[in-house]
Amino acid sequence: MLAAGTVIHVREGHEIFAEGMPTDSFYKVLGGVVRVCRFLGDGRRQIEAFHVPGEVFGFEIDAERNLSAEAVNDCTLVCYRRRSVEQMAQKDQAVSRQLLHHVLQNLKQAQDHALLLGRRGAVEKVAAFLLAWSRHGTDRRDFTLAMTRQDIADYLGLTIETVSRSLTQMERDGVIGIPNTRAIHLSNVATLEKLAA
Amino acid sequence: MLAAGTVIHVREGHEIFAEGMPTDSFYKVLGGVVRVCRFLGDGRRQIEAFHVPGEVFGFEIDAERNLSAEAVNDCTLVCYRRRSVEQMAQKDQAVSRQLLHHVLQNLKQAQDHALLLGRRGAVEKVAAFLLAWSRHGTDRRDFTLAMTRQDIADYLGLTIETVSRSLTQMERDGVIGIPNTRAIHLSNVATLEKLAA
DNA sequence: CGCTTAATTGATCAGGGTCAATCGTGGTGG
DNA sequence: CCACCACGATTGACCCTGATCAATTAAGCG
Numbered sequence: 304m305l306a307a308g309t310v311i312h313v314r315e316g317h318e319i320f321a322e323g324m325p326t327d328s329f330y331k332v333l334g335g336v337v338r339v340c341r342f343l344g345d346g347r348r349q350i351e352a353f354h355v356p357g358e359v360f361g362f363e364i365d366a367e368r369n370l371s372a373e374a375v376n377d378c379t380l381v382c383y384r385r386r387s388v389e390q391m392a393q394k395d396q397a398v399s400r401q402l403l404h405h406v407l408q409n410l411k412q413a414q415d416h417a418l419l420l421g422r423r424g425a426v427e428k429v430a431a432f433l434l435a436w437s438r439h440g441t442d443r444r445d446f447t448l449a450m451t452r453q454d455i456a457d458y459l460g461l462t463i464e465t466v467s468r469s470l471t472q473m474e475r476d477g478v479i480g481i482p483n484t485r486a487i488h489l490s491n492v493a494t495l496e497k498l499a500a
Numbered sequence: 501m502l503a504a505g506t507v508i509h510v511r512e513g514h515e516i517f518a519e520g521m522p523t524d525s526f527y528k529v530l531g532g533v534v535r536v537c538r539f540l541g542d543g544r545r546q547i548e549a550f551h552v553p554g555e556v557f558g559f560e561i562d563a564e565r566n567l568s569a570e571a572v573n574d575c576t577l578v579c580y581r582r583r584s585v586e587q588m589a590q591k592d593q594a595v596s597r598q599l600l601h602h603v604l605q606n607l608k609q610a611q612d613h614a615l616l617l618g619r620r621g622a623v624e625k626v627a628a629f630l631l632a633w634s635r636h637g638t639d640r641r642d643f644t645l646a647m648t649r650q651d652i653a654d655y656l657g658l659t660i661e662t663v664s665r666s667l668t669q670m671e672r673d674g675v676i677g678i679p680n681t682r683a684i685h686l687s688n689v690a691t692l693e694k695l696a697a
Numbered sequence: 698c699g700c701t702t703a704a705t706t707g708a709t710c711a712g713g714g715t716c717a718a719t720c721g722t723g724g725t726g727g
Numbered sequence: 728c729c730a731c732c733a734c735g736a737t738t739g740a741c742c743c744t745g746a747t748c749a750a751t752t753a754a755g756c757g
Contacts, residue, residue: 341615344697349618351611364604370611392596399589399596406603407561413610414548414567418538420617421546421657425745452704460618465745467705484704484754500541622713649736662713664737681722681736 308381319372319380320361326368327385329361335378336449339370340457350458352412353450355439359405375450420460423500428459429469430498433479437489444489473498505578516569516577517558523565524582526558532575533646536567537654547655549609550647552636556602572647617657620697625656626666627695630676634686641686670695 308331313319319330319337330337337354339361351370354360363369392399419431432455440446448455456463473479478495480488489495505528510516516527516534527534534551536558548567551557560566589596616628629652637643645652653660670676675692677685686692 343619347619349615351614362604362607364601364608369608393593396590403600403603404561406600406607407559410559410603410607410610411561411566413607413614417548417610417614417617418546420614422540422544462746659714
């Protein structure tokens with residue numbers, strides 16, 4: 304594909320890279336889900352993005368990483384050495400284009416995320432999150448969340464309690480079903496889309 | 501620089517491109533400030549980024565734009581045709597690398613922005629904004645804001661009133677001075693940095 | 698079958714939004 | 728030249744959403 308990389312496995316909760324490390328590689332997700340995040344001085348954590356199979360992450364412009372990445376669940380990744388890919392890109396136009404494509408993908412994600420964080424209420428955020436996540440799996444209406452409520456909260460800039468309340472409210476309103484903590488059923492996509500504004 | 505583009509001038513408040521238009525070009529700022537933003541169904545607006553001279557903006561992965569761009573004040577820009585740059589990049593590795601560099605720059609901005617929008621209080625946001633903006637001008641401690649309070653509010657996910665209150669509070673606390681609406685003086689950078697957390 | 702960790706639920710509080718009035722400032726025309 | 732106007736910014740009063748604190752329930756796991 305992009306270039307020859309090495310396949311690695313990362314166990315749930317373990318670190319892939321951390322803030323301050325040299326930016327000498329990036330990754331493609333083969334299996335599992337990855338969260339890319341940043342930590343503020345106090346305990347606060349902001350999740351910048353979740354990455355699912357097929358996506359590439361770990362691009363940074365600086366020599367030192369500003370972000371950390373962790374495995375949300377057990378992951379299989381391909382790790383590409385930055386320098387060797389840059390060398391390949393030097394010769395092979397296709398690699399160069401691929402690279403740009405993936406970075407643009409990341410940019411779009413980041414922009415959509417900023418929109419989500421900006422001017423939106425709690426239910427709006429959670430609804431938008433569910434809709435976005437529903438597009439990743441095979442079944443648009445029944446899927447399981449790879450991440451905890453805390454992850455969702457840190458992604459949406461909310462507290463775990465508010466996420467929980469938003470979900471149960473949507474369930475009471477018959478918009479979604481929550482068969483178990485990690486499973487979601489979209490009973491009424493139309494209203495969910497309305498809620499997501 | 502990147503490739504031959506055409507220089508254009510855009511008057512304050514005027515549109516550079518809008519959501520829904522084909523993504524057939526991108527721009528470099530020579531003079532002035534640009535805001536890139538998105539509009540929600542109701543009146544709400546989210547400013548994704550401000551761009552200052554030297555920066556490049558208008559990259560999108562989709563064929564149709566998801567964002568709009570407007571001139572915060574009178575602007576001088578270079579407009580690059582996407583197709584011709586891609587052709588150049590095909591032949592010239594340097595162009596290709598430049599392109600990647602600028603997109604990565606945009607990505608970093610978007611990520612920092614998301615962090616700002618996420619888990620932060622109003623004063624924290626405004627303080628961080630002032631610090632970031634102070635780095636653009638020549639004088640780190642005295643500078644003028646190119647944008648209105650509304651712009652700042654829409655960038656930070658706050659209301660105009662809250663931005664105003666945060667500013668006057670910082671002024672009362674002797675952290676900043678506000679000689680006039682558009683001018684800012686940083687009297688106490690250390691505490692400002694504390695406020696920005 | 699306890700023990701630990703995640704999630705839900707409830708009660709209270711505060712930060713920021715909303716509504717509304719006032720103040721400035723720059724531009725225009727008499 | 729100055730009065731008036733329009734628009735942006737500030738300030739105040741009040742309210743509401745989501746955070747906080749705390750207790751309870753649920754779910755894995757040894």
